[in-house]
Amino acid sequence: VNAPQGSALRMTYREACKQALRQALLADPHVFLMGEDIGRYGGCYAVTKGLLEEFGEERIRDTPLSESAFVGAGIGAAMAGMRPIVEIMTVNFSLVALDQIVNNAATIPYMSGGQFAIPLVIRMATGGGRRVAAQHSHSFEGWYAHIPGLRILTPATIEDARFMLIGALQDPNPVLIFEHVMLYNMEGDLRPEVNEVDIGLAKVRRAGRDVSLVTYGGSLFKTLQAADMLATEGIDAEVVDLRVLRPLDTKAIFESVSRTRRCVIVDEGWRSGSISAEIGMRIAEEIFFELDAPLRRVCGREVPMPYAPHLEDACLPQAEIIAATARELVRPS
Amino acid sequence: MTQKVNLDHAHMRHLLKAMIRIRRFEAKCVELYQARKILGFLYLYDGEEAVSVGVMEALSPDAIVATYREHGQALAFLECQTYRFSAHSMFDPQLYRSKEEVEAWRKKGPIVRFQTCLGASRLIKPEEVSAMETEVDAEIAAAVAFAEAGVLEAVSEVERFVTMEEVPA
Numbered sequence: 001v002n003a004p005q006g007s008a009l010r011m012t013y014r015e016a017c018k019q020a021l022r023q024a025l026l027a028d029p030h031v032f033l034m035g036e037d038i039g040r041y042g043g044c045y046a047v048t049k050g051l052l053e054e055f056g057e058e059r060i061r062d063t064p065l066s067e068s069a070f071v072g073a074g075i076g077a078a079m080a081g082m083r084p085i086v087e088i089m090t091v092n093f094s095l096v097a098l099d100q101i102v103n104n105a106a107t108i109p110y111m112s113g114g115q116f117a118i119p120l121v122i123r124m125a126t127g128g129g130r131r132v133a134a135q136h137s138h139s140f141e142g143w144y145a146h147i148p149g150l151r152i153l154t155p156a157t158i159e160d161a162r163f164m165l166i167g168a169l170q171d172p173n174p175v176l177i178f179e180h181v182m183l184y185n186m187e188g189d190l191r192p193e194v195n196e197v198d199i200g201l202a203k204v205r206r207a208g209r210d211v212s213l214v215t216y217g218g219s220l221f222k223t224l225q226a227a228d229m230l231a232t233e234g235i236d237a238e239v240v241d242l243r244v245l246r247p248l249d250t251k252a253i254f255e256s257v258s259r260t261r262r263c264v265i266v267d268e269g270w271r272s273g274s275i276s277a278e279i280g281m282r283i284a285e286e287i288f289f290e291l292d293a294p295l296r297r298v299c300g301r302e303v304p305m306p307y308a309p310h311l312e313d314a315c316l317p318q319a320e321i322i323a324a325t326a327r328e329l330v331r332p333s
Numbered sequence: 334m335t336q337k338v339n340l341d342h343a344h345m346r347h348l349l350k351a352m353i354r355i356r357r358f359e360a361k362c363v364e365l366y367q368a369r370k371i372l373g374f375l376y377l378y379d380g381e382e383a384v385s386v387g388v389m390e391a392l393s394p395d396a397i398v399a400t401y402r403e404h405g406q407a408l409a410f411l412e413c414q415t416y417r418f419s420a421h422s423m424f425d426p427q428l429y430r431s432k433e434e435v436e437a438w439r440k441k442g443p444i445v446r447f448q449t450c451l452g453a454s455r456l457i458k459p460e461e462v463s464a465m466e467t468e469v470d471a472e473i474a475a476a477v478a479f480a481e482a483g484v485l486e487a488v489s490e491v492e493r494f495v496t497m498e499e500v501p502a
Contacts, residue, residue: 040428040429041425044424132373133373136374301491301492302492302495304495307372307373308486309372310485311486311488314488314491315491
């Protein structure tokens with residue numbers, strides 16, 4: 001998996017995640033991986049396949065089925081000077097470890113008066129679309145963005161999947177990386193000249209003048225698709241990829257919305273008390289008078305994710321509804 | 334389990350049939366999964382039927398409400414040492430055991446052992462077992478036909494049961 005120099009390299013999002021892990025393991029002997037079925041089985045989404053053979057059991061550690069125990073162990077290891085990367089199969093299972101993440105990882109630096117840092121990285125799969133129903137399909141990254149002390153990353157592109165981990169490992173604080181399940185098989189090109197990305201800034205993925213579509217993670221590509229649909233009608237939509245949900249890059253959001261004067265926030269999470277609510281409120285607080293239209297949102301329907309494909313699809317933001325919502329702002333009927 | 338248990342003919346048939354029903358129902362699930370009529374995850378239970386049938390028999394008329402993390406397992410106060418023939422899920426390539434090991438355990442499965450034991454004690458005739466299998470297959474075929482004939486739930490119903498209107502009777 002050595003990257004050849006000079007030419008664009010085509011790979012899947014899954015492979016980009018794996019190469020990031022491999023690079024981290026090669027670069028620093030303090031880095032090790034822990035999680036359920038990450039070793040012999042190769043990870044429930046096959047991200048860590050082959051790493052056990054290459055790096056051995058000391059550094060690729062299969063854990064018992066206890067998220068609270070192995071996240072806790074990761075916190076302890078990080079406090080003691082290691083650089084653990086913990087994998088949790090899906091965000092729904094991370095709730096079992098919420099006590100460790102919220103009450104320990106996010107608070108120990110503060111409660112110890114700065115005597116301890118927790119340079120822990122936790123990766124987990126998030127999001128819906130795989131027909132695995134109400135206990136494997138939710139999007140809780142917005143929830144985690146509520147917690148002071150955590151950094152929340154949502155890589156959507158191949159480049160971010162490949163390079164955000166390096167930045168996360170350099171952060172002295174706990175960093176949670178959310179990988180959307182529908183992105184693992186997505187293919188894309190890595191530009192040879194890029195070998196790092198920042199983990200603090202939002203990025204404009206498509207420039208436009210008429211409306212800002214603010215989104216992240218798995219919804220990015222549906223939103224870009226919506227922007228393409230709008231372009232055929234003469235509506236020029238800008239697409240902002242948040243990339244980081246905490247701390248929010250509000251400067252980038254304000255800059256985009258101040259130009260387009262209209263904003264639709266697209267978030268697969270539930271609407272009530274969501275990251276989309278936070279973004280909307282910050283816009284209202286800071287740049288309300290720049291707006292030419294009310295703020296709008298396209299969010300996940302507020303139900304436990306249904307299993308049947310037609311119902312699951314109806315509960316997730318889709319390009320058509322994103323386009324319709326933006327169209328209504330630009331050209332009110 | 335050293336205590337001698339006396340089972341009458343009807344009860345034994347009932348137990349065997351319940352295990353056969355689970356086994357054959359799951360085989361049908363695999364078929365439907367492969368045909369992509371069942372999506373997502375599928376976890377099988379084959380080789381462990383005696384646990385669920387036995388536990389339900391002992392609990393009756395109580396019921397167990399289970400979700401996906403209970404698959405292949407019984408109650409916390411019982412340790413049932415079992416061997417599941419199928420992989421953990423349809424995504425599991427079973428890197429942790431050999432085909433020979435699974436085959437060896439298949440010969441010790443609860444259905445084959447119970448059936449052999451009943452046959453040896455002349456408590457059941459081979460034709461009774463085949464009749465049972467035919468009955469179970471018909472039940473499963475009817476269930477599949479019922480499902481195939483079903484109509485998709487309307488999207489307008491998707492919020493039903495997110496919260497309840499009342500405590501069900």
